[in-house]
Each structure stands twice: as structure tokens, then as C-alpha cells.
Amino acid sequence: MEREGKPSGISEVERAIAEALLRWYETHRRDLPWRRRRDPYAIWIAEVMLQQTRVETVIPYYERFLARFPTLQDLAAAPLEEVLKAWEGLGYYARARHLHEAARRLMEERGGEFPRTLAEWRRLPGVGPYMAAAILSIAFGQDIVALDGNAIRVLARLFAFDQDPRRPAGRRQLQQRAERLLPSGQAGAFNQALMDLGATLCTPKSPRCPECPLRAFCAAYAQGNPEAFPVRAPRRMLPHYDVTAGVIEADGRVLIAQRPLQGMLGGLWEFPGGKVEPGESLEECLQRELREELGIEVEVGEPLLTLRHTYTHMRITLHVFRCRIRSGTPQPIGCADVRWVPIAELDRYAFPRTDQRIVEWLRQEGSSSLTRQTTGRSRT
Structure with missing residues (x-):
């Protein structure tokens, strides 16, 4: 354990806050599947999935993943492609890639023993x-404070904390104040109680203050402005980019490319294309990208779909076109791999969300069109 211990001189108010929080948690704790076991592996998987993802979304993924x-x-023995799927x-x-790599290291370097x-x-x-703090406190019972977004919101309101906790200095100060509340031997329950309170009552908008067990101690509530x-x-405003993708068909199969393992969406499959450069038309962009990425020259045909998606750091509009190869054989020049895949077998591959929507469109509307085109060409 790497914490120096509970600070001396804990006040009665600080002790009362921790006790009120834990009493509330005993009655109101959420029944979540990863809380039904103390297995470090299961808790680790849950914590990885819960990064920037809502609990309701995670639960079915968590249960399927552990199955x-x-x-x-x-996990360590599985191919990365299977984990990504x-x-x-x-x-x-990147969470899945890191999880897989960490599992391999734990097996190779520690014989499967957890840190x-x-x-x-x-x-x-x-x-x-x-x-790290969450796993050690929940799975191993170590007295360490673990502050996720929910816990940070609860504590910032409790203390009417006037600094931005996303900045290092603010985060350190809030961590220190939380450590003064931490009851010895109960860090797992304490950390999860803060998380649950933030998720259910002390929400970002319209917090349910009258039901909160810490209302009597909450400085923001006393000031009348908890949402501040x-x-x-x-x-900051997110940048926006136009991106192109090509649906290339031959003999009833479509061409997909695997993104490089390192970098954004690494290891996933996609319909090849890329970002529009200044001064380029959409068609020119797609021709250039397929030349650079796959070594082929294409004729850009009809537009099929326009899809919009927001990532944490940018927004994109994806313009999807049907394409035909004029010359060259697809090769993995700027990608990890390329494959010709029947539409019915695309679900074997892991795609980003935007490309999943292209797959859905091909199944629902595009497959018959591709079949007609293939049949037409075979008659000439």
C-alpha cells in the first residue's frame, strides 16, 4: 500500500460525512454485476469499460465479454482481432488494445498474478x-481514494471547491481533502458510495439535493448553487473534418481495410478512404487516399451515404461513395491488411460505429444493388 495513512486530526464533521455516506450506501447501492464478485480480473474489466462510458451501456458488454x-x-491467449470484435x-x-496487451504482460511477466x-x-x-486506485481499493481492500467523475462532482459540491479539478493542482487538492474523509478499512465502499451518489442523486443537472445524505454538510447546497x-x-469548440470512404465491390464481395494497430481506432476494419485535404473535392480525396493506402486507381461513382459522428476530440462528416477499380491490385500500403469479404460475412470483423452503419446499409439496401451490378457485368 502506497498511502501514508489517514491524516491526523480528523474532525467530527469529517467523520460524520463518511459515516452518513456509508449508511446511505448500505441501503442505496446499485446492484451492478461487477459488484457481485471480488475477482480482480472482473473488477479490472469493468473499470476499463466504464471509462467514458455509461453504466447502462457497459453492463451487456461486460457480461458478454466475461462469458x-x-x-x-x-484474454491473454485470444487474438487481438477477436478481442476487438x-x-x-x-x-x-484503445481500451481494448491496452487491455489485451496488459493481460499478455501479466501472464508473461507475472505468471497471471495481479499487481x-x-x-x-x-x-x-x-x-x-x-x-489503479479503484482496483486496489475495491478488489484488494487498500485504503486509497479513487476519484472518478461522479466522485469529483460530489466532493467539489460538498466543499464548494473553487478550482477546476481537471487541472493537476486542483485535482491534487481535492484528492487531499477526500483522503481526510476516507474511513480506514472501508475504502472500497467509500469510493463506490461517492460514485453512486454522483450517478444517482448528485447529478450534473438538477441534482436531487433533498434526498442527499450529505445535504447537511454540503457547502454548495448551503450557497444555493450546486450546479455551479x-x-x-x-x-473549446471541436474541430470538424470531412472524410470519405469507398465501397468497392467485385464478384459479390466488398473490399475492407484494417487500420494500423497503433493510433486512433487501431486494428479495426473500415471501408477505405480518408480525410479531405484543403482544396480537394470529395472525389479527389477518395482517389488520392485509395492510391496512397491501397495502391489502386479508382473511378468514384454515386454517393451512397452521408454519416455524422462526434468523437471526444473532433467531429466528422463521412461521405460514402461507390467506387470501381480502374487499375492496380489492393495492397496494404498505408494500412495493416486488406480483404475481400462477402456482405453476409462482414459481421465477423470489428468496425468503428460509422462503418457499422455502412455495413447495415449494405445489408438492407445495398446488397441487392451490388448483386444486380455483378449480374449485369457477368452478362457483358
């Missing part, structure tokens, strides 16, 4: 300070 990879050994639709795919210190957990790919906390710096 497919019930142990650390199973199990993750498909959950988003933030017991913050420093050891932090050395694993994809594990940040919150996740946590303090946030102005949100």
Missing part, C-alpha cells in the same frame, strides 16, 4: 491513477 474471456488466461460498438478501442501497488498497476498499458460546481474552464 467469452472468463479468465485472465483466456467483442468490444465492437463500445467505442474508445498490489499503484506503481505496478500504472506500468500496465491503459491504467491511469483512478483505475465543479468549476470548469470554458469548453
